[in-house]
Amino acid sequence: MQAVDVGENDVWSLLAAALHLGDMQFDGDDGSSSVADGTRSSLAAASAQLGIKPDELESRITTRFISVGGKAEDLEIPVPPEGAGQARDALAKAIYSRLLLWLVRTLNEAMSSGGRQAAAAEHKGGRLRSFFTRQPSSSHSITSTSERRSVGLLDVFGFESLQTNSLEQLLINYANEKLHSLFLTHVFHGVPQATLEQVLGEGGATSRLDNTECVALIESPPHGILHLLDHQCRAPQGSDLGFCVAANKCHADHRFFLSPKLSRSCDVESKSGFIVRHFAGDVLYRAGAFLESNSDSLQSTHWLADASTVAVVRHLCSAPELSSSSSTKRNGASFGSVGQRFSADLAELIQTLSAGETHFIRCMKPNLQQAPALFHADYVRSRLRAAGSLTALR
Structure with a gap:
C-alpha cells in the first residue's frame, strides 16, 4: 500500500464526520427508514467530510447489503429506523476506531528507538507521513529487543463484586485473575515445594497459589464462559437465559464454578445467573445484559474506501491492520465479540509484562x-x- 500524508486537519475532519453521523436521526416504519428532515444537514456535513455523496451515505445506513452466492450484485434489504441507528453508530465507531489505531501506531513509532529522527524528518508542514505496512528496511522498524527500552506503568481496575454483575465485571475480574496468575508465577517461581508446604500446609500451595483452572474456566475453548457467550450471540434465538443455562450445564462440576441453587446465600435460579469462585471471592453474575454488551456491531468500511474522493479516508478505511477486531458473518450480519477481543488484548498485555522486569504494588x-x-x-x-x-x- 502506498504512503499517505495525514495532517492535523484530516484528523479533525474525520472526528467531525463521526460527530455529524451521531447527530443523524431517522424516520420510517417497521419496513424502511430515511434520514429525518431535521437532521439532513448532519447527513450533508458528514458526507462532505468523508468525500461521498449524501444519497450514497444515506443508502448505506438505511439499507442492508447481503452478498448472495452466484450473483454479481448484493441483495438490498431496507432496515427500520432502529436498524439504521445501529448502522449509523457502527459506522461512526469504525471511523473513530481506525483513526485512533492509526494515531497510536504513529505515536509509538515516533517514540520508539530510532523512530524520533525518522519522524522528525518526515514531519513536513504539520503533516506526518504514515506507512500502513511496515517496510523491512524502514528506520521505524525495531530489529532487536535490545534497541527498545521502555518503562511501563499499568493501573488496572480492582476486583469488582457489585449488587448486579454482568459482562463488564466479568472482564474486569478476568483481567485480575490473569494478572494474579502472573504475580504468583513471578513471586513463587523457583520456591521449593517443600518450603511452600511448610508455610501453607500440605496441599496449600496447589489450592492457594494456582488459579490457572479459574482462568481456563473463563477463556478456554470450546466451553469457556466467554466462548459460551459468543455461541449465544451467534445463535438465531440466543438469549441471556440460554447463556446462563449453558454455563451451569457445562461447568456444574468445576471447582471454581458454583450454581446459584447450590449457594445458601443466593436466591437466584440457575437459569438466571452463575457464580465464579475468583481468588478474591465468589461473584454472582446475573443474566440481563451479557449478549447486548458482548455484541460489537461491525460496519464494513470497504465501500467507503471505494467511494470516497478523500485520499486519507480511502487509506484509513482499507488498511486491514487498522481493524480493531475480527468478525464472523452469520446470515449476512457481522458479529464482533467484545469478550474475545478483550481476551486477545489481555494475552498481548501479559506477554509484554512477562518479557520485562516486573514489580508489583x-x-x-x-x-x-x-x-x-x-x-x-x-x-x-x-x-x-x-x-x-x-x-x-x-
Missing part, C-alpha cells in the same frame, strides 16, 4: 463502603490473604 480498599477515614482490619486482612500477599511475606 498492591492497593487494597480499606472498606466496602468507599468511605474516608474508615479502616476495616478484618476485610483488609482477607483481601491480602486472597491476593497472596501474606504468603509472599512469609
Whole structure:
C-alpha cells in the first residue's frame, strides 16, 4: 500500500464526520427508514467530510447489503429506523476506531528507538507521513529487543463484586485473575515445594497459589464462559437465559464454578445467573445484559474506501491492520465479540509484562463502603490473604 500524508486537519475532519453521523436521526416504519428532515444537514456535513455523496451515505445506513452466492450484485434489504441507528453508530465507531489505531501506531513509532529522527524528518508542514505496512528496511522498524527500552506503568481496575454483575465485571475480574496468575508465577517461581508446604500446609500451595483452572474456566475453548457467550450471540434465538443455562450445564462440576441453587446465600435460579469462585471471592453474575454488551456491531468500511474522493479516508478505511477486531458473518450480519477481543488484548498485555522486569504494588480498599477515614482490619486482612500477599511475606 502506498504512503499517505495525514495532517492535523484530516484528523479533525474525520472526528467531525463521526460527530455529524451521531447527530443523524431517522424516520420510517417497521419496513424502511430515511434520514429525518431535521437532521439532513448532519447527513450533508458528514458526507462532505468523508468525500461521498449524501444519497450514497444515506443508502448505506438505511439499507442492508447481503452478498448472495452466484450473483454479481448484493441483495438490498431496507432496515427500520432502529436498524439504521445501529448502522449509523457502527459506522461512526469504525471511523473513530481506525483513526485512533492509526494515531497510536504513529505515536509509538515516533517514540520508539530510532523512530524520533525518522519522524522528525518526515514531519513536513504539520503533516506526518504514515506507512500502513511496515517496510523491512524502514528506520521505524525495531530489529532487536535490545534497541527498545521502555518503562511501563499499568493501573488496572480492582476486583469488582457489585449488587448486579454482568459482562463488564466479568472482564474486569478476568483481567485480575490473569494478572494474579502472573504475580504468583513471578513471586513463587523457583520456591521449593517443600518450603511452600511448610508455610501453607500440605496441599496449600496447589489450592492457594494456582488459579490457572479459574482462568481456563473463563477463556478456554470450546466451553469457556466467554466462548459460551459468543455461541449465544451467534445463535438465531440466543438469549441471556440460554447463556446462563449453558454455563451451569457445562461447568456444574468445576471447582471454581458454583450454581446459584447450590449457594445458601443466593436466591437466584440457575437459569438466571452463575457464580465464579475468583481468588478474591465468589461473584454472582446475573443474566440481563451479557449478549447486548458482548455484541460489537461491525460496519464494513470497504465501500467507503471505494467511494470516497478523500485520499486519507480511502487509506484509513482499507488498511486491514487498522481493524480493531475480527468478525464472523452469520446470515449476512457481522458479529464482533467484545469478550474475545478483550481476551486477545489481555494475552498481548501479559506477554509484554512477562518479557520485562516486573514489580508489583498492591492497593487494597480499606472498606466496602468507599468511605474516608474508615479502616476495616478484618476485610483488609482477607483481601491480602486472597491476593497472596501474606504468603509472599512469609
